[in-house]
Amino acid sequence: MNILICDDERDIVAALEIYLRAEGYNTYIAYNGRQALEIAAQEDIHLILLDIMMPVMDGIATMTELRKTSNVPVILLTAKSEETDIVLGLNLGADDYVTKPFRPVELLARVRSQLRRYTQLGSSSADEFKDGSRLSVGSIHLDDKQKIVTVDGDQITLTPTEYEILRFLMQHPGEVFSPKELYRRVWGDDPFGAENTVAVHIRHLREKLEINPSEPRWLKVVWGQGYKMEKSPSPKKGVSDT
Numbered sequence: 001m002n003i004l005i006c007d008d009e010r011d012i013v014a015a016l017e018i019y020l021r022a023e024g025y026n027t028y029i030a031y032n033g034r035q036a037l038e039i040a041a042q043e044d045i046h047l048i049l050l051d052i053m054m055p056v057m058d059g060i061a062t063m064t065e066l067r068k069t070s071n072v073p074v075i076l077l078t079a080k081s082e083e084t085d086i087v088l089g090l091n092l093g094a095d096d097y098v099t100k101p102f103r104p105v106e107l108l109a110r111v112r113s114q115l116r117r118y119t120q121l122g123s124s125s126a127d128e129f130k131d132g133s134r135l136s137v138g139s140i141h142l143d144d145k146q147k148i149v150t151v152d153g154d155q156i157t158l159t160p161t162e163y164e165i166l167r168f169l170m171q172h173p174g175e176v177f178s179p180k181e182l183y184r185r186v187w188g189d190d191p192f193g194a195e196n197t198v199a200v201h202i203r204h205l206r207e208k209l210e211i212n213p214s215e216p217r218w219l220k221v222v223w224g225q226g227y228k229m230e231k232s233p234s235p236k237k238g239v240s241d242t
Contacts (some may be wrong), residue, residue, distance in 0.1 A: 001115055002044055004028045006036040006062070007051035007077055012100070016049060019104050020111070033062030040070065047114055050094070051077045052085045060088055067093040071159045073114035077102075083196075090200035095161045096187070097197070109189050116188075117160040135170040137229055140209060140218060142170055156208050161186075165201055166209075169219070169229035178226035202227055 003025050005016045010031070017027050028043060030036035034057040036048065048066075052059035059076060066074070076089045076097035086097050095114055098107050133144035139152045144167065149156050158166065164186050169177075177185065179198040184190070202221070206213040218230050 001046045002026045002028065003111065004030060004036060004039055004043075004045045004048045006030040006033065006048060006054070006059075008032060008054040009051070012051075012077070016107075019108060023108060023111075025111075033057030033059060033065075036062055037065055040066065040072065045072055046118060047073045047075070047111060049075050049077055049111075052089060053079070060085060060092065063089055063092040063094055071157075073118050073160060075107075075110055075114060087196055087200065090197060091203075093159065093204075095159065106190075110187075113187050113189055114160070117164050135167065137170050137173050137231065138218060140166075140170070142167055151209055158205075158208065161201055162205050162208070165198075166205055169227070173229050173231045176222050176226045176228045182227060198227075 001024075003020055005013050005020070005027055006029075007013050007016070008031050013029055013031070017029070020027050028039050028045065030039055032054045033050075036050065037057075039045065040048065050059045050062060063074065066072070071093075073096075074094045076086060076094045077100060078086050078089075078097050079100050089097065096110055098110055135142040135144070141150045142148070147163065149158055149163065149166065165182070168182070168186050179195045182198050202219065203213070206216050206219050209219055210216045219227065220230060221227050
């Protein structure tokens, strides 16, 4: 697996390189977003660790350009003071974030989780799946063998994280999951910063699944409890549509 590390702090880059190579990953290095985009265009990159605050081209601008052509998983490297930028980065398509100073065990867990989803989504081998790999909830259909999702007959494009959230919720229609529980079940990790991360991905899913994302038929939030996939469209009954 090839991981691109992009951070202008050379000590952090060196430490990340040691952690990742010890786990058997190949690493590529960039010290600003422009270098990162050049490497991502030339090499087969499976995941990017991307700092937000950098010279020449920062992480936000890099995310904007990257998502025009690629769904490669991106984990933001952020400072605690950059909460607004974290949300913006997630809105632009980042999959997760790790706050500096980070613990190596936490970072590696996030990396493994994202790579697992990315490689599974890119695989079309039927041997990896059991019977019942086709899921349907109303007009939403998910084929887990081919990794295809259609809504009202039209195929939609999802990031690996969006796909895994949708698949999990479709496997449990009508059940409500808190942001922390959803993060734990989908990411397979402790829910650090779960609320922001999950909320952004849910909003992206709504934009792709729903005719009117502000009045969703399928993907709903139950105030004070969490999110659920409706078994069938229904009027609002204690459930928020926003």
